[in-house]
Amino acid sequence: MKTFYWLVKREFWEHRGGFLWAPLVTGGVFLLLNLMGIVTGEVFGFRHGIRFGSMDFASALNHLGPNDAGKIAMVVDTLMVSSSVLLKLVLGIVVFFYLLGSLYDDRRDRSLLFWKSLPLSDTETVASKLVAGLVVAPAIAFVTSIVAGLLMLAMYATALSFHGVNVWPILAMAHPLRTVSGMLAMIPLYLLWALPSAGWLMLCSAWARSKPFLWAVVPPVAAAIVVGWFNMLGGFGLQTGWFWKNIVGRAFGVLPNGIPTGLGPLGEIENVDKAAQLGQYIATENVYGPILARTELWAGVVIGLALLAVAAWLRRWRTESSV
Amino acid sequence: MNAVVTASGLSKRYKNTAALDNVSFQIPSGRIVGLIGPNGAGKTTALKAILGLTDFQGSLNVLGFDPRKQRGQLMEQVCFIADVAVLPRWIRVREAVDFVANVHPRFDRKKCEAFLARTKLTPDQRVRQMSKGMIVQLHLALVMAIDARLLVLDEPTLGLDILYRKQFYQSLLEDYFDENKTIIVTTHQVEEVEHILTDLMFIRDGKIVLDADMDAIGERFAEVMVNADRAAAARALGPLDERQVFGKSIFLFDGADRAALEALGELRRPSVSDLFVATMKGTYT
Numbered sequence: 001m002k003t004f005y006w007l008v009k010r011e012f013w014e015h016r017g018g019f020l021w022a023p024l025v026t027g028g029v030f031l032l033l034n035l036m037g038i039v040t041g042e043v044f045g046f047r048h049g050i051r052f053g054s055m056d057f058a059s060a061l062n063h064l065g066p067n068d069a070g071k072i073a074m075v076v077d078t079l080m081v082s083s084s085v086l087l088k089l090v091l092g093i094v095v096f097f098y099l100l101g102s103l104y105d106d107r108r109d110r111s112l113l114f115w116k117s118l119p120l121s122d123t124e125t126v127a128s129k130l131v132a133g134l135v136v137a138p139a140i141a142f143v144t145s146i147v148a149g150l151l152m153l154a155m156y157a158t159a160l161s162f163h164g165v166n167v168w169p170i171l172a173m174a175h176p177l178r179t180v181s182g183m184l185a186m187i188p189l190y191l192l193w194a195l196p197s198a199g200w201l202m203l204c205s206a207w208a209r210s211k212p213f214l215w216a217v218v219p220p221v222a223a224a225i226v227v228g229w230f231n232m233l234g235g236f237g238l239q240t241g242w243f244w245k246n247i248v249g250r251a252f253g254v255l256p257n258g259i260p261t262g263l264g265p266l267g268e269i270e271n272v273d274k275a276a277q278l279g280q281y282i283a284t285e286n287v288y289g290p291i292l293a294r295t296e297l298w299a300g301v302v303i304g305l306a307l308l309a310v311a312a313w314l315r316r317w318r319t320e321s322s323v
Numbered sequence: 324m325n326a327v328v329t330a331s332g333l334s335k336r337y338k339n340t341a342a343l344d345n346v347s348f349q350i351p352s353g354r355i356v357g358l359i360g361p362n363g364a365g366k367t368t369a370l371k372a373i374l375g376l377t378d379f380q381g382s383l384n385v386l387g388f389d390p391r392k393q394r395g396q397l398m399e400q401v402c403f404i405a406d407v408a409v410l411p412r413w414i415r416v417r418e419a420v421d422f423v424a425n426v427h428p429r430f431d432r433k434k435c436e437a438f439l440a441r442t443k444l445t446p447d448q449r450v451r452q453m454s455k456g457m458i459v460q461l462h463l464a465l466v467m468a469i470d471a472r473l474l475v476l477d478e479p480t481l482g483l484d485i486l487y488r489k490q491f492y493q494s495l496l497e498d499y500f501d502e503n504k505t506i507i508v509t510t511h512q513v514e515e516v517e518h519i520l521t522d523l524m525f526i527r528d529g530k531i532v533l534d535a536d537m538d539a540i541g542e543r544f545a546e547v548m549v550n551a552d553r554a555a556a557a558r559a560l561g562p563l564d565e566r567q568v569f570g571k572s573i574f575l576f577d578g579a580d581r582a583a584l585e586a587l588g589e590l591r592r593p594s595v596s597d598l599f600v601a602t603m604k605g606t607y608t
Contacts, residue, residue, distance in 0.1 A: 014411070109408075113405040
């Protein structure tokens with residue numbers, strides 16, 4: 001267990017830039033953009049004599065109907081989650097390239113020989129890289145996103161309070177705790193959903209003697225094109241769309257967008273991102289239950305574990321790259 | 324005899340060539356063995372087999388373990404330095420020490436820090452900021468702090484200047500080696516290791532062509548410097564090799580009668596590099 005902790009720590013040391021600085025900088029940029037937005041609003045408001053903080057606004061708050069309160073809460077929750085959209089995109093890119101290099105880079109620069117001179121098991125090494133990519137990196141990104149979301153709310157609240165608006169009633173209507181726990185609850189879901197993709201990328205990373213990117217990208221896309229072509233010829237009745245979505249899509253599914261919630265009680269909310277934008281749905285059994293009940297999820301988990309086993313085997317015996 | 328490495332019938336084929344061809348040998352504890360051979364002779368393959376980095380036919384026992392199946396346990400007892408440039412370039416001195424200290428049960432942190440104190444390395448320095456010589460100092464400090472029974476060195480001083488090379492072997496001898504440890508070293512810089520070796524193994528085309536300890540080699544091989552007029556007599560004794568220096572001929576003999584040789588001229592012990600050149604004659608042709 002101690003060894004495993006240090007193995008994960010090693011990954012963090014090596015990839016501090018992607019795991020820590022990329023989300024921090026993204027979060028910072030996000031806040032800066034919002035600040036610029038607020039300043040712009042203030043400047044324009046001042047020039048054109050528009051006043052937010054009138055008595056009307058405050059009194060309007062006091063005369064809200066029950067539906068309006070719900071809508072305001074939704075807007076605030078959504079605002080808070082909005083920081084995660086950008087951060088998740090960055091996270092997806094970081095994790096994709098991290099996993100693709102995880103079992104290749106040290107073969108290329110021969111530092112593999114140093115790691116192999118220590119009593120470390122290859123299975124443990126592969127597992128540590130998986131955990132670094134699918135738990136540590138998302139955890140940092142999600143926490144950053146939450147902090148950025150809260151800071152942004154604080155920024156808006158401060159700006160509004162300068163205009164004499166008491167923002168506490170508005171914030172009290174929202175569900176920051178539920179939203180935060182909902183976002184944290186996405187991490188295990190993300191781990192399960194991204195498992196086949198991580199398996200595929202790490203397999204390519206352990207397999208390729210050079211250019212792991214091509215190995216990872218070309219076969220699934222080429223296969224999809226062949227399937228589409230057969231379909232065009234009226235071939236085996238394979239579903240091209242199904243193939244793109246469930247094979248190609250899942251092979252690159254480390255991007256945390258588009259985890260399907262499934263139909264059912266949610267209807268129109270076809271994926272987690274939509275659900276996230278409607279903060280109140282997330283982390284309730286409304287989303288968690290249906291996703292965990294889906295066959296695609298568990299089929300992916302099984303395939304992912306199989307791919308990882310092959311990657312660990314390759315890691316055991318393959319010590320060279322072509323360069 | 325407590326053998327550290329026992330190989331019998333060791334073979335490894337790459338497509339058309341045999342990197343190791345039915346090799347058998349034994350390395351006892353407390354030795355420093357030089358595994359010497361031309362490029363592509365199978366040295367690295369032999370080391371990789373010992374370290375469990377490659378599959379092979381035949382049987383190999385390293386410290387009681389099968390390197391193919393029990394690599395995890397084996398690597399607690401075995402260390403290796405595979406040339407200079409294998410430390411990860413991003414790692415800092417502090418991180419490297421922390422990491423090894425926490426994953427290696429036989430690592431002595433105090434020892435390592437004492438070795439590092441003798442160098443100019445600083446804790447926050449990254450490998451990518453170091454010269455080759457400094458990298459090998461770090462690597463050596465890490466490895467020497469591990470109480471391993473077998474140390475494998477594959478061209479450990481490649482690309483180092485003479486100061487670092489001398490220091491490298493000196494540290495190994497003075498601060499590391501003892502009768503419980505065994506070192507296997509491959510190198511092309513034979514001159515620099517010959518005085519520290521206790522055993523010599525020559526490997527050629529996947530076969531061990533010479534396997535003896537240094538004393539036995541001194542008894543078995545002899546070099547005679549012969550004047551031109553007696554060269555024919557020397558040739559009649561069947562020398563392994565002949566070369567000319569300052570109008571005299573130097574003959575290298577394997578197992579010839581000492582008395583007969585002394586009659587021809589001045590007798591001396593051949594250097595490992597001369598022995599190597601004579602043994603490997605015609606390898607590349």
